[in-house]
Amino acid sequence: MKQLSVFIRKEFFHVFRDRKTLLLLFGMPLAQVLLFGFLLTNEIRNAKVLICDYAKDDASQRIIEKLKASRNFDVVQQKPSNAAIQEAFRKGSISLAIVLPQHLAYDLEHNHSAGVQIIADASDPNKASTLSSYATNTISAYQAEINMPVNGPRIDTEIRMIYNPELKGVYNYVPGVISLVLLLICVLMTSIAIVKEKESGTMEILLVSPLNPFLIIISKAVPYFVLSVVNLSCILLLSCTLLGMPMQGSLLLLYFESSLMILTCLSLGLLISNVTASQQAAMLISLMGMLLPTTLFSGFMFPLENMPMPLQLIANLVPSKWYYIIVKDVMIKGLGIRDVWKETLILAGMTTVLLLISVQTFKTRLAS
């Protein structure tokens, strides 16, 4: 017990004396949450849109007024010509062009139908589809205003965005950032902390001492476990107060699930430290081997449903995927353990397997 306490004390000295790492540890997650929360929203504002008004009648004027009023668009008007549109797209000075044809008002009134052309720069497909749907919505709003008579029965679709009615990006990013940060601290920092002892030769001294080698692992894990929980609390506090992230479910459950995730990551870190001999190698494996798949496969950047089957299967092996689902379920949907037990079980299974493998490799290394 005494050995463990002096060892853990030493580990905290290491952590707190390394100012740069400490800054990175706490600064990076907070910066990420703020960045994702405030700056990176899916909403597009002030997109340059070119309007070619061939109609120049009442209808076209009112549509243009509406477009101008929208904060999504920054309207540029020009003498209507096809060449002008093409030129503007080529130069990249606009992202969208709307062509209002001649006799727009007349067609609407007499034929009950008129065509408006929307041209989008689809070199960025997401932006193109978002902008064209904004434009369509604006034009439909005008249509609703003039109360256009419709022939035959009409289906009204009513859309309700549940759990996230305002479609806030934060709901998506915060759970993602939490999984990333836990991964980064636990895997990267633990593996580096252990490999550091190998590199500096102190590991040999520790192994020659009567210290139980498993105490080395535990002592390395404890500080990073504590740091991770502190970091998690900071992120939660920040996202719930500043970014309006909800906390619908049980906080206790969230911490329990997070502890499980931290344990998974610690085992991964240990495994990496067993198979590498230098800090650089440990860092490279942690970053390339862990961070990349987590970003790709946890589902927070790219929807998993869109991936080809083999990649979806691979995604199942990424612990963060399951953790990400749990965090969203608990924080946003307010679900309890009864609804996330499956994911919890998977995560627990992964932790057990990883822990067994890493302890086994540690033993083998000791025996050589």
Next chain:
Amino acid sequence: MNREVVIRTDKLTKQFGDFIAADQLSIEVYAGEIFGFLGANGAGKTTAMRMLCGLSVPSSGTATIAGYDVYSQTEQIKKHIGYMSQKFSLYEDLTVRENIRFFGGIYGLSDKQIKEKSALLINTLGMEQMAAKLVADLPLGWKQKLAFSIAILHDPDIVFLDEPTGGVDPITRRQFWDLIYNAADRGITIFVTTHYMDEAEYCNRISMMVDGQVKALDTPANLKKQFNVATMDEVFFHLARSAKRKGD
């Protein structure tokens, strides 16, 4: 000299696949003596030393360290030995005092013992001014002396020193050897590897390893007589010349 044997190996062998790193070592080291363990790079010294420290399980042969068996009683062995590696190995981002406290702690010393011993250690080394400094800020010579003092902090029966004076100046080496003599006078057996032949002269007895085998074992004076040469350098050359393995 007291003839109690603290290290006894009999045909101790370590084999990695086809490669015999240590071949049938049979040595005896007496309590309180300074035993030089010599050999060219790659001769198998480190492998042998790792077996004696309980870090590596021998392939065959027997060995007892401080009366404990290297196969079954490594825990006991670890409690009764100290170790200082050729790589400088204290924690650079801890202060002198914190390092002493840490190593005292993992060897199971009580807080009171640690307090007394660190005061004594700092006093003996004359490090009062530096006790609160980070080890990273100490000159190499001081670090080595501190590392040695910490290796014997828990009063081990034997201390293993793996090329302890690599890279330090002659004056510091001399001071370092004073520390070694002091420890030996306190009854601690010193098992030291070195490449400096003047240091070999300081040892009570030395063994010389060539290609995994102990080719010679005697006092420096006797070895010089045996090979009919004037210096330990020549003894070393004489023996190491026959090596077939290349050094690393």
